[in-house]
Amino acid sequence: MSEYINLQKDVWRGLTGDDAQLPHAMLFVGKEGVGKRELAEVLAARLLCESKPAPHAPACGACASCQMWAAGTHPDYRLVQPEAESESDEGEGEATPGEKKKASKQIRIQQIREIEAFFYIGSHRGGARVCLIDPAESMNAVTANSLLKILEEPTASFYFIMISHRWHGLLPTLISRSRQVMFSPPSDADANAWLEQNKLGSAKSWLPFYGHAPLALAQAHQRGQLKALESLLADLLAPQDPLAQAAKWEAHVKTDGAMSMEVLVTTVQKWLLDLGLVAQGAAPRYFPHKNNALDALARKLSILLLMEAQKQVAQIRRLASHPLNARLFLEDLCVRAFRPLKNS
Numbered sequence: 001m002s003e004y005i006n007l008q009k010d011v012w013r014g015l016t017g018d019d020a021q022l023p024h025a026m027l028f029v030g031k032e033g034v035g036k037r038e039l040a041e042v043l044a045a046r047l048l049c050e051s052k053p054a055p056h057a058p059a060c061g062a063c064a065s066c067q068m069w070a071a072g073t074h075p076d077y078r079l080v081q082p083e084a085e086s087e088s089d090e091g092e093g094e095a096t097p098g099e100k101k102k103a104s105k106q107i108r109i110q111q112i113r114e115i116e117a118f119f120y121i122g123s124h125r126g127g128a129r130v131c132l133i134d135p136a137e138s139m140n141a142v143t144a145n146s147l148l149k150i151l152e153e154p155t156a157s158f159y160f161i162m163i164s165h166r167w168h169g170l171l172p173t174l175i176s177r178s179r180q181v182m183f184s185p186p187s188d189a190d191a192n193a194w195l196e197q198n199k200l201g202s203a204k205s206w207l208p209f210y211g212h213a214p215l216a217l218a219q220a221h222q223r224g225q226l227k228a229l230e231s232l233l234a235d236l237l238a239p240q241d242p243l244a245q246a247a248k249w250e251a252h253v254k255t256d257g258a259m260s261m262e263v264l265v266t267t268v269q270k271w272l273l274d275l276g277l278v279a280q281g282a283a284p285r286y287f288p289h290k291n292n293a294l295d296a297l298a299r300k301l302s303i304l305l306l307m308e309a310q311k312q313v314a315q316i317r318r319l320a321s322h323p324l325n326a327r328l329f330l331e332d333l334c335v336r337a338f339r340p341l342k343n344s
């Protein structure tokens with residue numbers, strides 16, 4: 001558990017100094033994969049722990065409450081998330097698109113009603129109660145308003161922890177009723193230490209690609225995405241004929257579930273951005289470990305054509321999720337993206 005504390009040391013210290021000062025409604029904000037959900041769970045376990053942990057210490061891990069927590073059966077804890085989320089926890093990639101549609105991506109009003117009942121029924125163990133909502137943006141206005149009614153009630157040792165990756169669209173009242181806790185990506189040193197600890201040290205060169213969010217990188221690794229990306233990047237650093245490239249990538253996208261069309265286009269965009277940076281003498285942002293190969297390519301390109309290619313790829317990007325014809329889409333992408341290199 002403490003491995004997540006190390007990724008967000010400052011946030012943890014800020015939240016665990018004096019429990020009497022801890023706000024009852026917290027909104028954890030920050031980009032995906034920086035450890036918001038994980039730290040929320042470590043904090044929940046600490047709040048529920050019956051051994052009264054010292055300031056900044058995690059839950060004891062041994063008391064009756066901690067044992068129930070570990071077994072996933074703590075009666076004073078609730079996790080609220082969209083149905084689609086809890087299903088994908090079990091077997092991602094197995095459901096067909098038709099089946100996936102059935103599971104809601106929204107938190108349903110019924111789930112909030114259950115929280116209301118949980119709120120009014122009182123504590124089972126006589127201690128704190130915790131409700132985790134992940135992510136808050138999956139509540140629509142009606143659902144969020146019914147949650148607000150609960151947040152407005154006076155609370156004794158009841159804690160709401162809401163998690164949000166895209167908090168700008170949340171109801172202003174939801175934001176004003178809770179304490180915002182900002183999560184930044186951890187330092188590269190802390191992220192690398194975490195990756196090493198989780199036997200992912202060899203993947204650390206991909207950290208910039210994933211916005212320095214180590215948990216996003218770990219998840220991508222688990223899905224087999226890194227291998228597909230390695231191959232894609234190798235293609236981009238040694239570009240061939242656009243049509244031949246499109247044919248190869250079509251096979252990638254079709255046979256390799258780890259590589260979606262969106263990820264492919266995003267990678268091409270990041271490669272174009274890095275080429276632009278290197279061409280202007282700056283350091284690459286997403287692929288610093290490929291600085292030399294990028295530099296060799298950048299020497300051969302026209303910066304004007306590169307800027308045009310960046311614009312065009314950004315324009316066709318929104319078609320990536322539903323291209324009418326995958327091959328034609330990829331041919332179009334490759335022709336546009338490789339044009340700045342044409343005269344090399």
Ligand SMILES: [Zn+2]
Pocket residue numbers: 048049050051059060061062063064065066
């Ligand atoms: Zn404990």
